[in-house]
Amino acid sequence: MRRWVSIVLWCASALLLAGLSASFPPEHTGVFTREAVAADHAAASRAGAEILAAGGNAADAAAATMLALGVVNPASSGLGGGGFALYYCAKDDSLTFFDFRERAPRAASRTMFDGDAERPDGPASAPSQLGGLASGVPGEAAGIEALISRFGSLSLREIVAPALRLAEEGFEVSDALAGMGSAFETQLRGDPVMGMWNLQAGATLRRPSLARVLRAFADAGAAVIYGGVIGQEMVAAVQKQGGVMTLQDLRAYRVRRREPLETTAFGHRWVTAPPPSAGGFTMIQSLSILERAVGPAPNYGAPLLHAMAESWKGPFLDRERYFGDPDQVILPLDKMMGAERIAKRAALAAEGTAQPSAAYELPVEWAGSRITTPDNAGTSHLCVVDAAGNVASVTTTVNLPFGARFTAGGVVMNDEMDDFASEIGKANAFGLPGGARNLPGPWKRPVSTMSPTIVFDNGGPVLCVGASGGSRIVTATQQVAMNILLHGMNAGEAVAAPRIHHQGVPQTLQVETVAPLDSALQDELRARGHHIEPIYNIGTVQVIQIQRSPDRRIYAASDPRKGGRPTGH
Numbered sequence: 001m002r003r004w005v006s007i008v009l010w011c012a013s014a015l016l017l018a019g020l021s022a023s024f025p026p027e028h029t030g031v032f033t034r035e036a037v038a039a040d041h042a043a044a045s046r047a048g049a050e051i052l053a054a055g056g057n058a059a060d061a062a063a064a065t066m067l068a069l070g071v072v073n074p075a076s077s078g079l080g081g082g083g084f085a086l087y088y089c090a091k092d093d094s095l096t097f098f099d100f101r102e103r104a105p106r107a108a109s110r111t112m113f114d115g116d117a118e119r120p121d122g123p124a125s126a127p128s129q130l131g132g133l134a135s136g137v138p139g140e141a142a143g144i145e146a147l148i149s150r151f152g153s154l155s156l157r158e159i160v161a162p163a164l165r166l167a168e169e170g171f172e173v174s175d176a177l178a179g180m181g182s183a184f185e186t187q188l189r190g191d192p193v194m195g196m197w198n199l200q201a202g203a204t205l206r207r208p209s210l211a212r213v214l215r216a217f218a219d220a221g222a223a224v225i226y227g228g229v230i231g232q233e234m235v236a237a238v239q240k241q242g243g244v245m246t247l248q249d250l251r252a253y254r255v256r257r258r259e260p261l262e263t264t265a266f267g268h269r270w271v272t273a274p275p276p277s278a279g280g281f282t283m284i285q286s287l288s289i290l291e292r293a294v295g296p297a298p299n300y301g302a303p304l305l306h307a308m309a310e311s312w313k314g315p316f317l318d319r320e321r322y323f324g325d326p327d328q329v330i331l332p333l334d335k336m337m338g339a340e341r342i343a344k345r346a347a348l349a350a351e352g353t354a355q356p357s358a359a360y361e362l363p364v365e366w367a368g369s370r371i372t373t374p375d376n377a378g379t380s381h382l383c384v385v386d387a388a389g390n391v392a393s394v395t396t397t398v399n400l401p402f403g404a405r406f407t408a409g410g411v412v413m414n415d416e417m418d419d420f421a422s423e424i425g426k427a428n429a430f431g432l433p434g435g436a437r438n439l440p441g442p443w444k445r446p447v448s449t450m451s452p453t454i455v456f457d458n459g460g461p462v463l464c465v466g467a468s469g470g471s472r473i474v475t476a477t478q479q480v481a482m483n484i485l486l487h488g489m490n491a492g493e494a495v496a497a498p499r500i501h502h503q504g505v506p507q508t509l510q511v512e513t514v515a516p517l518d519s520a521l522q523d524e525l526r527a528r529g530h531h532i533e534p535i536y537n538i539g540t541v542q543v544i545q546i547q548r549s550p551d552r553r554i555y556a557a558s559d560p561r562k563g564g565r566p567t568g569h
C-alpha cells in the first residue's frame, strides 16, 4: 500500500512538473478523412502517419509508432519491454490478438522476491522494480515482427526508418519525459547511457546507442535480440545488474496469439485483451454488470458513476484470486462470467450506497484449480486506423517509468517482474495485491491490466481505445469509450473529461485533480458511502472514433494529460 501511494505521488509530481492544467488546449484532437494515428507523443504519431503516407497499412504504422515511442519516450516503452496488440483486418473482417508480454527468466521462482524490502535507493527500488532481477524477458521486438509478418506490407527497414531518424538526429524532450526524468533523476544518473541524458524540457536528445540497435534490428530482424549479438549484450547487462536472464531465455521467447475476450453491451460489440491481462476481463464484466444495474441507456451522473465504481470491485477481487499466466494456470473464465454471478453483482451495484468490496467476492468452484508448470520449463497506448479500414490497438510497456532503470546497449530494460505477486497478498506498485496463481515462475507471464480494445457496431469498427496507467488502465479506457458511445461526447471531449477509479482494495474512490469531477457529483458519491481520494490523474488514454456515414470521418485524440498529439490525413 505504501509503495503504491508513493508511485502515484511520483507519477503525479512528474506530470505536475510537466505543467499540465485542468483546462486542456484543443490540440490533442484531430479530424481526418482517410487515416489517423493517436499516440502519446506527437513525434510518434507523425512516425506512424509517415508510414501510412508511404503506403503502409495499420500494422506497419503501429509498428513504426511503437518503435518511435521507444525512442522519444524511453520512460514508457521500448525494445526492452513488451505489450499487447489487437488487430482488425478489414479484408476478411478478422481480429487477431498478439501477446508479446515479457515473461520471467527460466531461473525465476515463486520465492525469488520473498522478504525483499524496498531499498533506500529512491522511488520504486524494491528488487522486483529496480535492477536486473526486475526485468522480464522482453517481447517488444518479437511482437513487432509478428504483427508485421502477419499483416504488414512494407519492409522492416522502411518501418524502422522514422524511429532511427529520431534516434540519430535527435528529438525534443517532452514535458512529460522531463517530469519523469526529474522524478527518477538519482537512479538514472547511475546508468552510463541514461546518466548522460539532458532531460530538460525542450532540449534535443540524441540516442546513438539505440540507433545502433535499431539499425541491427532493421537489418537482421528480431533474431538479433533473440539469440543474436544485441541479445548477448542484453543478457550481459541484466546479469551485471544482478539478474538471472540468459541467452536461452531470449532464444526461447515466443509471441502468443490468443483469442480476444468480447461481450455485447450498450448496443455494441466490445473486443479486448484476454489473460494474461485482467484488464479486458474487468472491462467486459463491468459492462455486463452496468447494463443490468443501470439499464441500456444511462445518463451521465452520480447513479452511473456510483454503479461503475461498484462494478469494478468484484473483477478486481477475481484478479487477485484467479488470474495468472493462462499458459501455466487454468482460468475459470466461463464461471467467472456466469450469468447468475453477474446478476448478483449487478443487484449489489444497483443498491444506492457503496458496498464493502468483500460483498462482491462470490467465489467460483471449478475442477481445474491445479497450477500447471510448462513442459520445459512505464506503458503507452496507440491507435491506428488506415484508409482500408484496418485498426491497430496497441499497448506497450516497460512497467514503471524507465523500467528497471538500467540500459542494455541503449535499450531501457523493463521491470515487469513487479507485475507478479512478489509474495502472496503483498501489493505491487499499483496497489494490486498478489495472488498465489500470479507468483513468479519459469517462463511465466505476469498478470497485466493492459486493455487494448476495439468496439464495433453492426457495420464494423467504431472505436479504437486503450490506456496506460497501471491498474487504472482499464477503468480509464472504459470511461472514455462510454463517454463517446453512451454520452455523445466527441473523441477530444471524451478523453479530456474527468475520470474516476475504484479497484476494490483499498476501499477508496479516486477522482482526478487535473480534471476535477463536478463537486456536486463528488458530494453525491460521498453521500452514497464512497470514500473519495483525489489523485492527479487516472490513466493516459488514446482513442480514435470512426464515423462511416454520412461521410467518412476519423476523430482522433491523444490524452492531454501526457501532452500527446494525433496525426492523420
Ligand code: DON
Residues within 6 Å of the ligand: 378, 379, 397, 398, 399, 400, 416, 419, 447, 448, 449, 450, 468, 469, 470, 471, 473
Ligand atoms: O501490464 C501492466 O498492467 C503494467 N505493467 C502497466 C504499467 C503502466 O501502465 C505504467 N504506466 N503508466
